[in-house]
Amino acid sequence: MRTYDFAPLWRSSVGFDRLFDLINDTQRLEGQDNYPPYDIERTGENAYRISLALAGFSPDEINITAQQNRLTVTGSKAEHKGGHEYMHQGIAARSFERQFNLEDHVEVEGASFENGLLQIELARKIP
Numbered sequence: 001m002r003t004y005d006f007a008p009l010w011r012s013s014v015g016f017d018r019l020f021d022l023i024n025d026t027q028r029l030e031g032q033d034n035y036p037p038y039d040i041e042r043t044g045e046n047a048y049r050i051s052l053a054l055a056g057f058s059p060d061e062i063n064i065t066a067q068q069n070r071l072t073v074t075g076s077k078a079e080h081k082g083g084h085e086y087m088h089q090g091i092a093a094r095s096f097e098r099q100f101n102l103e104d105h106v107e108v109e110g111a112s113f114e115n116g117l118l119q120i121e122l123a124r125k126i127p
Contacts, residue, residue: 035096036075046124047109050100055116056093062118066108071100073118 038052050071054062057075065072076095102122109121 035092035094036098038098040100043121046126048106048122048124050120050122052098052118052120053116054113054118056091057116059113062113064108064111064120066102069102069104069106071102071108071120071122073098073100073120 036052036054038050041049041051043049052073054075057077061078062073062075065074074095074097077093103124105126106122106124109123111118111120113119
């Protein structure tokens with residue numbers, strides 16, 4: 001893992017605190033696993049969509065939180081008491097937490113869950 005010393009930049013810059021924090025957070029989050037898989041796409045000049053593949057989850061097992069320039073999506077699978085005996089279980093149904101850093105003026109417009117795909121609509125609203 002690489003570490004960067006931003007001390008010289010701190011002395012000669014004003015207003016870039018958030019940028020340095022994002023770089024440090026990215027280094028910290030490199031150890032995260034890649035579950036669940038996701039896409040980030042630009043759908044317009046100031047519009048974005050995050051799509052997460054959540055096969056096996058139901059909408060009530062997923063929680064979306066947006067606060068302080070961070071979007072967090074968590075999911076925890078309810079325990080099944082049915083006594084299923086799997087011959088092969090390839091669908092990952094483990095708990096997860098996925099975080100996304102948002103720009104200052106990006107807001108969550110809405111979310112939809114259909115056919116195992118969670119789609120979160122984002123919009124940049126510049127005052």
